[in-house]
Amino acid sequence: MLALRWCTVRKVPSLLARALTSMTNGFHSPPDMSEGHLPIHVNNVRSRLSAIVGASTNWSDHVQAMHERKDLHILLAKQQEDLPSRKMSDSYIEVILPLGSQPELREKYLNVHNSVRFGRILEDLDSLGVLICYTHTKHEASQRSPLSIVTALVDKIDLCKKVIYPDCDIKFTGNVSWVGKTSMEVKMHMLQAGLHDGTYSPVLDATFVMVARDPENKRSAFVNPLIPEGPEEEEIFRKGELNKIRRVDFSTASLLKMAPTAEERTIVHNIFLNTLDTRTVSFRSRVLPPNSVWMEDAKLKGLEICHPQERNIFNRIFGGFLMRKAFELGWATACSYGGSRPYVVAVDDIMFQRPVEIGSLLLLSAQVCYTEENYIQIRVHSEVYDSDTREHKTTNVFYFTFMSEREVPLIVPKTYGESMLYLDGKRHFSATTKETREVEETTAAP
Secondary structure, three states: OOOOOOOOOOOOOHHHHHHHHHHHHHOOOOOOOOOOOOOEEHHHHHHHHHHHHOOOOOHHHHHHHHHHHHHHHHHOOOOHHHOOOEOHHHHOEEEEEOOOOOHHHHHHHEOOOOOEOHHHHHHHHHHHHHHHHHHHOOOOOOOOOOOEEEEEEEEEEEEOOOOOOOOOOEEEEEEEEEEOOOEEEEEEEEEEEOOOOOOEEEEEEEEEEEEEEOOOOOOEOOOOOEOOOHHHHHHHHHHHHHHHHHHHHHHHOOOOOOOOOHHHHHHHHHHHHHOEOOOOOOOOOEOOOOOEEEHHHOEEEEEEEOOHHHEOOOOEEOHHHHHHHHHHHHHHHHHHHHOOOOEEEEEEEEEEOOOOEOOOEEEEEEEEEEEEOOEEEEEEEEEEEEOOOOEEEEEEEEEEEEEOOOOOOEEEOOOHHHHHHHHHHHHHHHHHHHHHHHHHHHHHOO
């Protein structure tokens, strides 16, 4: 999941330098489906989604708008076979974010380091992913779609540039790459124009999983099958099927369900032994090793009041907003922990477990859960608090991999629960770097 192609490689560890070289050679261009497609301005994506769903532009009218969607039930397919098959090119979309040619857009996307806010890019990717799926499932008999399409999972986002410039145009492209009965995998790519010649070069690849629901967002609904054309699309579709299997296997082996492996148990016990106070014969007396930080001292928390301004087309809190807030808290945690500006390397396995309602109190907790050299693995947990029932319910779990400008202290768990967080973070980091190693081996092969 770690795709690095950053321009500047001075003063970075040898692992990153090797990754930069190998991933530049191994970064595959998406199929060219642009013929006959006109780009959409980024500001028009949300308006198109509102028109497709029939969402109200006024918060006060949302109840009536959602009530009117009930009549669309008659347009739902009884089985997937009743729906026409689609090609990958049928859902292909290009979106332009003209930061270079329309300077008035820059303020929204600019950060204090004079580069583009990655949290804003997450918002744009989420909206684009939904629009791509609505394009794939377009109902010929009605301008309004009977489907409620929502983000279920951000499988991975691989970055190949360290800095996104705030004064050069950005282009997003994407299409449906795999389809199940009620779910769709979407591949999206972000490119940025050069400062001098205007030639677009890759910035990131993203894989999202969307699910289709009925008009009231209560039950699953069938989506159009996907027919790959040619060997290249067949390979993309095959990888989509493998991604689904990988996600199931990863979930099955979750530390919330299964005990750690023998190797992981040894890691945890070695950490325990390394932190024992040798001056006492006690299991409770612990000493922090040099250049280390207790896990309990490496977290930040935040609170958001969920206002109607951040609602999506179904009048719940926009998933892109949740990702932006989680990323920014995760970035701040990595920044305070590493003592220098962190750069996001990868995003993976963002689960959307339940919707966030308007008016909710959203509690965010970011935790450094694993470190290695100058890499920091962050886990952000979000939950909503119901003031009536006084209950806390998990809504999302986010994973971010950051790279600091210098080597960071080791994170050290103290309790069993923290040790499971440590192993979970290590698993995600290992999965992130696995692709780097595989590409290195492929590139080195004769």
